[in-house]
Amino acid sequence: MKEQDFGYRKYVLGGIALVIVLLYIARLAVLQLASDEYAGSAKSNALFNNVLYPSRGLVYDRNGQLLVYNQPTYDIMVVTNEIEDLDTLDFCHTINITRKEFDKKMRSIRNLKGYSRYTQQVFSTQISGEEMAILQEKLFRYRGFYIRKRSMRKYEYSYGAHFLGDIGEVNQREIDHDEYYQSGDYIGKNGVERSYEADLRGEKGVEVLLRDSRGRVQGHYQNGEFDRKPKPGKDITLTIDSELQKLGERLMEGKAGAIVAIEPSTGEILCLVSSPTFDPRRMAGKERGRYHAELYEDLNRPLLNRAIQGVYPPGSTFKISQGLTFLQEGVITTSTPYPCSRGFRFKGMKVGCHGHGAPLPLIPAIATSCNGFFCWGLYHMLNDRSKYKTIQDAMTTWKDYMVSMGFGYKLGVDLPGEARGLIPNASYYDKNYKNDWNALSVISIAIGQGEVCLTPLQIANMGATVANRGYYITPHIVKEVKGGHIADSLTKKHYTKVKKEYYDDVALGMRRSVLGGTCKKANNHWYEVCGKTGTAQNKGHDHSAFMGFAPMNNPKIAVAVYVENGGWGATYGVPFGALIMEQYINGKLSPASEAQVQKFQARHILRPSAELKAIKERKDREAKAREEAKKARNDSLKQSKSVDAKAPKDLKATQPPKDSKDLKDSKDLKDSQDPKAVKDSKIPKDSKASKTVKESAESKVLQPTDSLLLDSLKQQQKPKQP
């Protein structure tokens, strides 16, 4: 009876079952068929790409001497989601950090781009083997922490910091630029580590691992089908002779400047000394950050690779290029004499010279480094209206010669950060002299002064060009990439615009300079040395320069020496050049030479950074005091004036003058916040200086020792159109 009453309810119940199942199937269709979002989530969930780091390529010198190699180091990794019951204090104690540092690290990890609670994040890098051993023992207590093996660069010697370079963690810009890199990877930051990064780094491998919800690895995905082995980096052999480099760095101890030696026939750089330098061994490991900061702060700027980044007036070494140009252009022949009465004197223009017989033709003029000769040569060239329609045409011709010799542009050395120097051209003068210039206004460029600036590498390359009698091969520092090849551009011959025969003439002049001229100290009985001194004037003490090559026929080495504030070219330049040649050609130094090296090594002309800092601080204080006094004066003046005039007046006092003629005349570029103070300080202190220092954002040095460097930096920043 009842059954009949409620029989219909079987349909209700059956209907409920049917609706539930259909609803669920629809839901499944949505989850499984409608989108593949879940498949992606599943992959990132369960697949763990374990990066396998390749060993970085080793670096050898030209004689097969190992310079840079790898040493295992360890990173501490953390998966924040897995941290459980961590005894923070004990952990901090184990890895030798404070609780504060720990908290700071955890915070910064959480703020990282791409942070995930489920994947390994770098907690701490470059833990030494011993520290790792202690941690490893206790690691089971620190859930969520892992150790990752990496390798660190080790340097055999303390030499060659600038060209060897270093590696450091990639920054965000580098990651964005090249998708190969991931946060925490290492990348070459300087030197060959940077320029040969692609060869040295090798190729990372990967293991696609299955990772369970607790981050534990449970085997290879698809039996390792997607795994890739890391490819080790390629070893590179440098062109550097480490003995020569060592000698160069010993000589330059306590001095600022550079020594560059090139094998002329190949363009291989035999040594590339930049001083002051630093210890590359301290640039690897945990200390790197602190050491780098310390070097960055150092007012002597040891991080600057002066050999390729320092731009200096080449001084008399530049005369070689002038002689060649004049010969090729027919301004002179080897027998054309020019007068020199203790210098070049014409229409009130005077370029001084030392006492020597006059008039002289080219070869003895090179030997005695006669200023008068080269000034007259350039004067005649620029004023030869039969050949050049305007002075601008003449200037452009001159510029083309210079450029063909490798000046004014980057030579293309395989190192990062090369400077291009400065070779002025006609439009440069048109602009700076407001079209009011003549041969006399620019005459000092003939003797490597004035606007002309070269890098020591360019000077050495000039020596190599003369050694080769008319061509050079791009100077380069890498001889061989094992299993790779070096760029074709590094082995290309570049001919200058001057014929070989003229090179023979200047080579003879350089030989005579060694035999009986300014480079007498470089003479020896083993081989024929050719050389040219340079004494570059600047606002401080003169820079001592030397350029030479040996032997005269079939040269093996070309050298450039540049010692800031070293005085005469013969004081440091010549003996340094001679020692470098002797070491390279003879393979060793004679006892007498060794004694000389020790003597030079002990002679320091560089002032310590702390001393420079004290001077700078004193000057800053003085400038501030003056500024305040001035302000006080202005204030008292203003008070007597009307309120309306106050505002614009105020503005004027704090803003640099827009059209400051006086500043431009002295070729003074300033972006300091306080132009008046700088101007004030300049006048009494640097009466001798024709140039003043630009206060760049990175450096605020007002110090003779460094002024040249900064000068050159200033010029680097200027538009250069040789």
Next chain:
Amino acid sequence: MTEESNKGIFQSLDWLTIGIYLILIVWGWFSVCGASYDFNNPDILSWENRSGKQMVWLFCSVGLAVMLLMIEKQFYIGSSYYLYIMMMVLLALTIVIAPETKGSRSWIPIGPVKLQPAEFAKFAVALTLARYMDEHGFRMDNTRQFLHVVGLIMLPIAIIIGEKETGSALVYLSFFLVLYREGMTGAFLFVAFSFIVYFVVGIKFGEEFIPDMPVSVGEFSVLLLIQLFTIGMGYSYCPDKQAITIMAIVTLVATGLAFLFSAFVIPFNVCVIQVICLCLSFAFLIFLAFYERLLNYVWIGLFCVCSAGFYFGSNYLINNIMQPHQRIRIEVLLGTKEDPAGAGYNVNQAKIAIGSGGLEGKGFLKGTQTKLKYVPEQDTDFIFCTVGEEEGFIGSAGVLVMYLLFILRLLALAERQPDTMGRVYGYSVLCIFLFHLFINVGMVIGLTPVIGIPLPFFSYGGSSLWGFTILLFIFLRMDAERHVKDETRRGGG
């Protein structure tokens, strides 16, 4: 019973159901293999692995099934009350003797295996209900008898909640569906359903507001639903349709006008008007009850008031009394908040596992999510993830279709029983399976709350497998006796 009659029994067994049963347990076993796969011990038949153990439980269940088919229906029915008492004692005892595992005291360890009495109590309760309701003179509309039945259901629920195994306790609510089939008024189910709707709608849309009006979408909708349900119940259960129509027109028109006024003239909270309407409705219904002397009006009035009370009460409970983590759990379930790392972790991982299966799945033992234990409880409560991941849409929809066939077949079997006893027991079996399927698969695909109950025949575990086997095969034996039984009864009578 003689050998011969037993033979006859085997001939009249429903082999279709047995076939589906076998398919489901074998399918389930393969799923357990995928879910419990151990990378260090890939031998799926090893006793060390759950798949190996499940294989043993599987053979035990088949043996158990054969044994159960040997026992006469009369024995089951005769011993049902004793079984019920025994089971209740055992359940209660479990609270005392069971060690605490995962916060509940429901597992009794016996040697190497652990048994969960709550899984075995189901058939005892089902048998007891069947016998009680089959007794002469039982009427569902007899309040005393009805309350007895409700008591029989609520007792195990209370004890199992005492074991802190709420999920298993809720399964016993499925007996109310049986009561419905047997004549319990649908109003009870409708009230339960409507309360769930208030709760879900109220929370899901509680934070949303109708544009330019200070009216919460959730509150307005729930109150409107209460108005509509009250009117609907009035039409279904009251003789005076005219009075109900008046009530409907007055309250709905008032609400509508209030809404328009709020939207176009002065914005104000329309819900105030709705509450007033509900109060008026209640007063009107009470008046009708006295006027027409009919208790039904009171019930409807109470429904109206209780609905509103439940809605505002649950709101207050959630916002003012619940712990934040409990509130988040509810909000995550209803999809108003996302918290994939916290409360939503299980369901989110389950969705990823199923979703990543695609159409055809990743293949047997090739699922990564479930194998790598991203999904918690992946070989027990969340076993359906493995099906979804490894067998894809085809496999998981296939399981659901197979279950539908199974349940509909049980429905057919229950309907063909000659007596109330068989039908009640059959419906009990069916409703328990339906409830498990509804909750378990629903939670895995994120449609129902996470209530930890197994998917019959799939989830790993001897207790649940045996419990479902017992439940099913007692019914199959009853079904097989449907002719025999008639004769003996007739003969006896």
